[in-house]
Amino acid sequence: MNQDNIQTELEKLTYEINPYENTVDEKKFLFIDLCSGMGGFHQAIHNIKEIDSQLLFAADIEKNCREVYEKNYGVMPYDDLTKINVFKHKKFNAIFAGFPCQPFSVAGKRMGLDDARGTIIHYILNMVKHRKPEVVCLENVKGLKSLKNKDQCGSEVMCYKLIYSVFEELGYFITDRVISPDEINIPQKRERVVIVATRKDAVKNKNIKTNEDYEKTILHTVGELINLRKKQNENKQIFDNDKDVHPRFKLNATLNNYPKEEIKKNEEKIKQHIESYNKKDKTLTLWNKIISDKGWDKLDNNELQTTYTLHTKKKCKKNFKQEHLFIDFLHYKDTTEIPKNLNCVDRRNKNICKTFKDKSDMWNLLYQHHEGFQKFWDEISKKYANEFLDTPLQHRYLEYSGNKDYGSKNTLNDKYCQFRMSGVRIRRGEVFPTLVKSGPMPIIISKRRYLTNSEGARLQSFPGTFQFIGGDSKAMNRIGNAVNVEVIEIMLRSMLMQVFPEKFNTHFELSQTNIIKEDEVKQQSNNVTEITEEDEVEQQPDNICSFILKRGKNKGKQCGKKNCKSKTHKK
Numbered sequence: 001m002n003q004d005n006i007q008t009e010l011e012k013l014t015y016e017i018n019p020y021e022n023t024v025d026e027k028k029f030l031f032i033d034l035c036s037g038m039g040g041f042h043q044a045i046h047n048i049k050e051i052d053s054q055l056l057f058a059a060d061i062e063k064n065c066r067e068v069y070e071k072n073y074g075v076m077p078y079d080d081l082t083k084i085n086v087f088k089h090k091k092f093n094a095i096f097a098g099f100p101c102q103p104f105s106v107a108g109k110r111m112g113l114d115d116a117r118g119t120i121i122h123y124i125l126n127m128v129k130h131r132k133p134e135v136v137c138l139e140n141v142k143g144l145k146s147l148k149n150k151d152q153c154g155s156e157v158m159c160y161k162l163i164y165s166v167f168e169e170l171g172y173f174i175t176d177r178v179i180s181p182d183e184i185n186i187p188q189k190r191e192r193v194v195i196v197a198t199r200k201d202a203v204k205n206k207n208i209k210t211n212e213d214y215e216k217t218i219l220h221t222v223g224e225l226i227n228l229r230k231k232q233n234e235n236k237q238i239f240d241n242d243k244d245v246h247p248r249f250k251l252n253a254t255l256n257n258y259p260k261e262e263i264k265k266n267e268e269k270i271k272q273h274i275e276s277y278n279k280k281d282k283t284l285t286l287w288n289k290i291i292s293d294k295g296w297d298k299l300d301n302n303e304l305q306t307t308y309t310l311h312t313k314k315k316c317k318k319n320f321k322q323e324h325l326f327i328d329f330l331h332y333k334d335t336t337e338i339p340k341n342l343n344c345v346d347r348r349n350k351n352i353c354k355t356f357k358d359k360s361d362m363w364n365l366l367y368q369h370h371e372g373f374q375k376f377w378d379e380i381s382k383k384y385a386n387e388f389l390d391t392p393l394q395h396r397y398l399e400y401s402g403n404k405d406y407g408s409k410n411t412l413n414d415k416y417c418q419f420r421m422s423g424v425r426i427r428r429g430e431v432f433p434t435l436v437k438s439g440p441m442p443i444i445i446s447k448r449r450y451l452t453n454s455e456g457a458r459l460q461s462f463p464g465t466f467q468f469i470g471g472d473s474k475a476m477n478r479i480g481n482a483v484n485v486e487v488i489e490i491m492l493r494s495m496l497m498q499v500f501p502e503k504f505n506t507h508f509e510l511s512q513t514n515i516i517k518e519d520e521v522k523q524q525s526n527n528v529t530e531i532t533e534e535d536e537v538e539q540q541p542d543n544i545c546s547f548i549l550k551r552g553k554n555k556g557k558q559c560g561k562k563n564c565k566s567k568t569h570k571k
Helices: 003-012 019-023 040-047 063-073 116-131 159-169 211-232 260-294 308-315 347-355 359-369 371-388 453-459 472-480 485-499 533-538
Strands: 029-034 053-059 094-097 135-141 148-150 156-158 172-179 192-199 325-327 398-401 415-420 423-428
Touching (some): 029 040, 040 053, 040 485, 063 472, 094 116, 116 159, 159 172, 172 211, 172 485, 192 485, 211 485, 260 371, 260 423, 453 472
Parallel strands (some): 029 053, 029 094, 094 135, 398 423
Antiparallel strands (some): 135 192, 325 398, 415 423
């Protein structure tokens, strides 16, 4: 890359410094919050009262995220971290980032570091290289630990090991733990890998001399913190008072339940909303009648687990870790009408369809060759099928996911559900399913209503008073894409205890979640550290990850591996 190109790239990396940054106290523990979302890392570090911390700057690509962040913390994040020139900012002690999870998630294409969003980690590692903060904490889906990408030699290597190799090269101890909020009595199943890295010379714990020592110490400390937090959360309040819940969350609400002012403004929209929700309420009532009549134990047998147990175990590779109960027989009035659009296959396993000419073959196979299914269908269809005729098609398909742990056998009322495009998914009632950015929010069947915004915030360990901007869908997007505050706090504590052992007592109390705003932004002249042209040139993001992936200008470079047989680069 010639000098002119370098200058062009540097211009792209230049932002006007936020005046707020000139007001920060450099004596404090300064952190930057990348891919900041609704500020889970920010909240977590401020919950650790032993550390006098302050935000230097944050960044997030989504406008609504930035607006929500400013509303709750008083600082507007930058909009694109790839355009941040870290040399123009004050020195900071920590980098926190919940970098994009879509490239590594089983819900996506799993392209990993080959996905454009997956390259964000390159820019983060570039900041680590050039500013060498004492600590780094990263969060992502647990799929990060099982996904492979090719290194410079063309060999498949685990993604997380490629990332780890960078930290080790830069002089950091590093480890991780897969952790879920339900481990600390927060009722949400949300397994995420949290990576913590500490610069070796910043570790003050004299017992840590190797990465193995660091890993053992961190994981042991995390275990103790989990046990402590689990006890503290035994009586944690998640749900709002039902009397205070707005009728827009309720499935059985009527127009009379809405405030008169809202009816005057949006009567037609409210009526449409009520009609849609009332259909869902009716659907749950009908399914509850079937469950009450037959019981989960009778519904769950080898003949009726139509999709997974009868066919897919032989056809699919490592796709199924548990058995699901599928009931999908209420599309038609009686068995003489074979459904042509039977939704018998999970959307992520479309290869199953290839084993049948069309989906009706599945129906034929089940009905004609399995006496138990035939008898069950004949009995149920006569009794309930007609009641389903005026319900949406996707409401006539029930899936229970819960490893046969049904709780009460004759009711749905102790469970949660989600209305998905593929059908009605029922889950056991002790733990909510993972809240996701674009997925449907859970319904609390016993309360006949959706989870509220404040309840969703509490499931992510934010205070119920957290303020959102926009409608309910935007609020739930923020919640579903956030890191869990208490999970991050535990991992940060375990790491910071090795850096500042004198500040932590072995018998400390974990803090409660409260919103803390940064100091008000003051308009002052920029006061930035001067940098040399050599520093600027060295900051280019390709430099830090040239040994991670074989792409771009890295082709033809020596990888440094012994006995490498690759023809794509020089020895």
